Amino acid sequence: MGKGYRGKLCVYCLEAEAEDGDHVLSRQFVLPEHRHNLPKVPACKRCNNEKSKLEHYLTTVMPFGGRHGDAGRILAEQVPGRLVRNERLCRELAAGTEQYLVSENGGLWEPSMTVPLDGRALEGLFEYMTRGLAWHHWRLTFGPGFVVRAAFLSEAASRLFEGLMARNGERVNGKLGGNALDYEGVKANDGKGLTVWRMSLYRAVVAGDRGGTGREERSSTSHCITAPKNWPTTAKFLEMLGD
Numbered sequence: 697m698g699k700g701y702r703g704k705l706c707v708y709c710l711e712a713e714a715e716d717g718d719h720v721l722s723r724q725f726v727l728p729e730h731r732h733n734l735p736k737v738p739a740c741k742r743c744n745n746e747k748s749k750l751e752h753y754l755t756t757v758m759p760f761g762g763r764h765g766d767a768g769r770i771l772a773e774q775v776p777g778r779l780v781r782n783e784r785l786c787r788e789l790a791a792g793t794e795q796y797l798v799s800e801n802g803g804l805w806e807p808s809m810t811v812p813l814d815g816r817a818l819e820g821l822f823e824y825m826t827r828g829l830a831w832h833h834w835r836l837t838f839g840p841g842f843v844v845r846a847a848f849l850s851e852a853a854s855r856l857f858e859g860l861m862a863r864n865g866e867r868v869n870g871k872l873g874g875n876a877l878d879y880e881g882v883k884a885n886d887g888k889g890l891t892v893w894r895m896s897l898y899r900a901v902v903a904g905d906r907g908g909t910g911r912e913e914r915s916s917t918s919h920c921i922t923a924p925k926n927w928p929t930t931a932k933f934l935e936m937l938g939d
């Protein structure tokens with residue numbers, strides 16, 4: 697194990713030597729038959745542990761909102777065992793789960809549910825994935841002079857972002873692990889480290905009350921940006937996120 701990754705610089709923190717390769721999309725998000733060919737990147741022990749904590753939580757919670765092809769089986773086959781091992785989370789989910797009926801594009805009414813989600817945990821995982829995918833596709837890394845920030849955006853911020861995504865640049869996309877992760881990324885041609893991404897995990901819809909306006913916005917897509925900290929656009933973007 698670890699061949700080819702051990703001793704390289706960790707792509708997440710750029711501070712420590714990698715102990716092993718980390719699956720950018722954890723195998724735990726995916727049914728066993730779709731676990732082959734998941735991209736791996738060099739990662740140190742500390743980053744691996746920090747990312748694992750997010751994965752531990754999200755592999756238990758996200759399947760409840762899953763809408764991709766494997767969603768039903770993941771919820772039925774993989775989640776019960778994880779809930780047994782995490783009593784506190786189990787109670788939290790039981791208390792916060794709501795059932796409702798949903799009809800998509802005029803189709804049949806189908807039962808669905810919402811569960812409480814720590815959205816910042818999912819954004820945090822997307823930030824790791826952005827670093828991982830940028831290295832996987834372009835061997836790009838982002839040191840302390842860069843912002844790497846993922847967010848489920850309001851409509852206004854989303855428009856700003858889609859404008860950035862539409863610009864000319866090198867494009868990559870992928871559907872990993874039986875469509876568990878669907879992503880698209882664009883790298884600006886100027887070589888200064890601007891990349892923008894769309895990501896969706898399980899096509900799950902995440903709802904939130906933005907800025908305490910009482911208006912709920914729903915999205916299945918998170919955006920992520922990597923950009924030099926000292927750019928005016930970066931500051932404007934972070935301001936829109938309330939950072």
Ligand SMILES: [Zn+2]
Pocket residue numbers: 706707708709710711712739740741742743744
């Ligand atoms: Zn690290």
